Amino acid sequence: MRKSVQLTSAILLLAVLLTACRSSSVSESSTSASSLEKTVTVGFSQLGAESDWRSTNTESMQTALSRENGYNLIYKNGQQKQANQVTALRMFIQQDVDYIVLAPETETGWDFVLKEAQEAGIPVIIVDRRVDVEDPSLYTCWVGSDFDLEGRKVAAWIHEYTQSKGIEGQDIHIVHIQGTEGSTAQIGRTRGLTNAVRMYGWDLLAQGDGDFTEVRGREVMASFLRQYDNINVVYCENDNEAIGAIAAIEAAGKKVGPDIANGEIMVVSFDGINADAMQYLKEGKISCIAECNPHHGPRVQALIETLERGETPDKYNYVQETLFSSVQEIKSVTVGDESYEVTIVK
Numbered sequence: 298m299r300k301s302v303q304l305t306s307a308i309l310l311l312a313v314l315l316t317a318c319r320s321s322s323v324s325e326s327s328t329s330a331s332s333l334e335k336t337v338t339v340g341f342s343q344l345g346a347e348s349d350w351r352s353t354n355t356e357s358m359q360t361a362l363s364r365e366n367g368y369n370l371i372y373k374n375g376q377q378k379q380a381n382q383v384t385a386l387r388m389f390i391q392q393d394v395d396y397i398v399l400a401p402e403t404e405t406g407w408d409f410v411l412k413e414a415q416e417a418g419i420p421v422i423i424v425d426r427r428v429d430v431e432d433p434s435l436y437t438c439w440v441g442s443d444f445d446l447e448g449r450k451v452a453a454w455i456h457e458y459t460q461s462k463g464i465e466g467q468d469i470h471i472v473h474i475q476g477t478e479g480s481t482a483q484i485g486r487t488r489g490l491t492n493a494v495r496m497y498g499w500d501l502l503a504q505g506d507g508d509f510t511e512v513r514g515r516e517v518m519a520s521f522l523r524q525y526d527n528i529n530v531v532y533c534e535n536d537n538e539a540i541g542a543i544a545a546i547e548a549a550g551k552k553v554g555p556d557i558a559n560g561e562i563m564v565v566s567f568d569g570i571n572a573d574a575m576q577y578l579k580e581g582k583i584s585c586i587a588e589c590n591p592h593h594g595p596r597v598q599a600l601i602e603t604l605e606r607g608e609t610p611d612k613y614n615y616v617q618e619t620l621f622s623s624v625q626e627i628k629s630v631t632v633g634d635e636s637y638e639v640t641i642v643k
């Protein structure tokens with residue numbers, strides 16, 4: 298009798314533990330093995346194809362939400378226009394898809410169409426950037442990066458590196474090439490820089506919209522170089538812009554690198570996906586890159602499968618990211634009370 302009570306309790310405990318494990322929403326190691334009982338139709342509205350980050354993200358989604366994994370994926374490329382994304386969402390609603398996945402271009406302007414999805418009873422998963430809506434119940438959950446933290450880590454790296462070289466805040470003359478205005482990645486990364494400018498007394502010479510593309514990065518940097526001759530730091534909000542900026546700097550006959558005391562122009566950036574940018578990092582042409590992880594496919598898949606099991610995933614799901622640099626001296630950076638290790642790339 299006693300034994301069977303013990304056995305029952307052990308089975309119960311095991312069941313509780315298993316449920317607890319299963320309800321944890323996005324696992325980093327989530328594999329493509331599907332637990333679906335029927336084919337799930339997903340409408341995915343991607344914002345565009347502006348960068349290497351974006352193409353990798355699209356691929357990740359298409360691979361995870363594949364036929365083999367039990368999905369019927371309807372993919373729509375918004376071509377960098379919110380209006381196209383709204384049209385795609387309306388089409389998904391008409392087709393009565395099981396889920397809508399939205400990678401929004403900018404944060405605002407989603408209330409109406411998300412209300413329509415809600416009224417149609419279609420759960421919406423937001424991926425990468427966020428939406429700024431009055432009523433957060435208009436979407437089920439979100440998965441993406443902590444863009445504020447990314448910005449603060451890069452700013453901390455610039456601060457700690459220049460301090461280690463004895464360079465004063467007022468001698469740091471920065472130009473800032475921003476990402477698409479109003480996107481969460483732009484807002485967070487810009488905030489990281491703006492706070493640092495205020496805190497350390499850096500000289501912020503100019504800001505311009507590079508729209509996360511190489512072409513715009515090059516154009517904006519070329520125009521900054523025509524206007525200012527004392528630029529020594531370029532804060533680019535993604536690697537594609539950084540590649541464009543480096544081309545402009547080199548075309549102007551200047552040298553990129555971290556040695557700003559000796560006339561080099563330091564370039565810092567975000568993503569760490571583009572192979573050319575990683576090569577530039579190794580060569581010291583880009584001094585530091587905050588990793589931004591685009592592999593959200595398996596994470597979205599895990600969220601859908603959690604919902605399919607009738608469980609509730611966490612509303613906000615952040616991805617862990619590192620900071621890359623080939624500069625040996627700075628091994629970690631401090632943001633608030635936290636210390637973050639730098640991944641030294643050789």
Ligand code: GYE
Pocket residue numbers: 347348349350351425426442480482509534535536567568589
């Ligand atoms: O950093 C940039 C892309 O929203 C995180 O968008 C994304 C950003 C990424 O175009 O390269």
